Amino acid sequence: MATDGVVQAVKRVGLDAGARVVGVAAAEAFRAGVPEGFRPEDILPGARSVVVAGGDGPTAGAWRCPDHRVMEITGYDLRENVAIHAMCDYIERELGYYAVQAPSLPVHGHEPPMSMMHAAELAGLGTRSFAAHIILNPEYGLLYYAALITTLPLPADPPLAEPACPHPGCVAMYKRIGTTPCLRVCPACLSGTLKDARIETSTYDREKCHSRAQTYGIGSFQKALLAVVNEDDAGRRREMIHSDFFAKSVQSVGFFRDSIAQCFECMRVCPVGRKHRKLK
Incomplete structure (x- = not known):
């Protein structure tokens, strides 16, 4: 070691x-x-x-x-x-x-x-x-x-003894109104309950979130391309190819990656680490 x-x-x-x-x-x-x-x-x-x-x-x-x-x-x-x-x-x-x-x-x-x-x-x-x-x-x-x-044997760091979520402010908010900042800002994708200041249940609808937070990517290019190929009207095909949606989808393929974060709202309202985002 x-x-x-x-x-x-x-x-x-x-x-x-x-x-x-x-x-x-x-x-x-x-x-x-x-x-x-x-x-x-x-x-x-x-x-x-x-x-x-x-x-x-x-x-x-x-x-x-x-x-x-x-x-x-x-x-x-x-x-x-x-x-x-x-x-x-x-x-x-x-x-x-x-x-x-x-x-x-x-x-x-x-x-x-x-x-x-x-x-x-x-x-x-x-x-x-x-x-x-x-x-x-x-x-x-x-x-x-x-x-x-x-292959280098290194001493391991232990997992955290205390969870980073929920933040004390979120626990207080949940006690008052039964929700937290992230659950309130995105009720369509997120749900859950707290008990004794710990996460009791947590549900994340990944497919629904994906359709909102990853609008442009390889999947959207495939979808848009199929629509273009199946369009019989030449004028309409031209409009589709030059559309903003198709252009962004092609761009995502050009960067060799999916656009993985078009929605930051749950993190925007999260209090954990927020002090590092408060500057002059």
């Missing part, structure tokens, strides 16, 4: 590369709740540790922009990946162990080869929330997560 000094050195590389937080989970910790084929050792034989980096999402200024489209097009979810690549390089070049970025993009549907949400929980960086089950860090709130898998 690597020493604490090695762990701190790895984490420092990630933090210096732009991560807000870095945590470590044991590869074997994934076996309890993860089926075969989706575990760290299925991606890197001999895996011993998973290092998770959490990076900031939109800047405080982006949160204040009155045009909510800015949150979609600015694309801040990159720094955690840079941090992961920097730590992979350090582990392989300086420490002599294998390391690879954990694949997190879906290969079909919404099923990625490895869950970054679960990895962040096991590494002690956050817990699931009422808000679409997004992982919330108790200090910074919404973060974007990436991970690496390595």
Whole structure:
């Protein structure tokens, strides 16, 4: 097992590369709740540790922009990946162990080869929330997560003893009126109950949320293209091809990614980490 000094050195590389937080989970910790084929050792034989980096999402200024489209097009979810690549390089070049970025993009549907949400929980960086089950860090709130898998045995960080959600202010609001900020702002996609200041039940309608929060992407391009092909009127086909919807759908394919966040409303009203968005 690597020493604490090695762990701190790895984490420092990630933090210096732009991560807000870095945590470590044991590869074997994934076996309890993860089926075969989706575990760290299925991606890197001999895996011993998973290092998770959490990076900031939109800047405080982006949160204040009155045009909510800015949150979609600015694309801040990159720094955690840079941090992961920097730590992979350090582990392989300086420490002599294998390391690879954990694949997190879906290969079909919404099923990625490895869950970054679960990895962040096991590494002690956050817990699931009422808000679409997004992982919330108790200090910074919404973060974007990436991970690496390595054969380097590192001491693991424990999962959080106290959940980041619900926030004390949300508990007080629930006692008064039976809801929380995120449940109230998006009742169509979210529902749940609290008991003894803890989440008792939580339901997230992913398909309904997907139709609202991921309007443009590979799926929308397929839908729009099929409509164009099936349209008999040449003039109407031209209008459809030059429409804003079709243009944005093509653009999403050009960026080789789905537009994953066209709705931030549940996070916009979340009090966890809000203090870091209040500046001059």
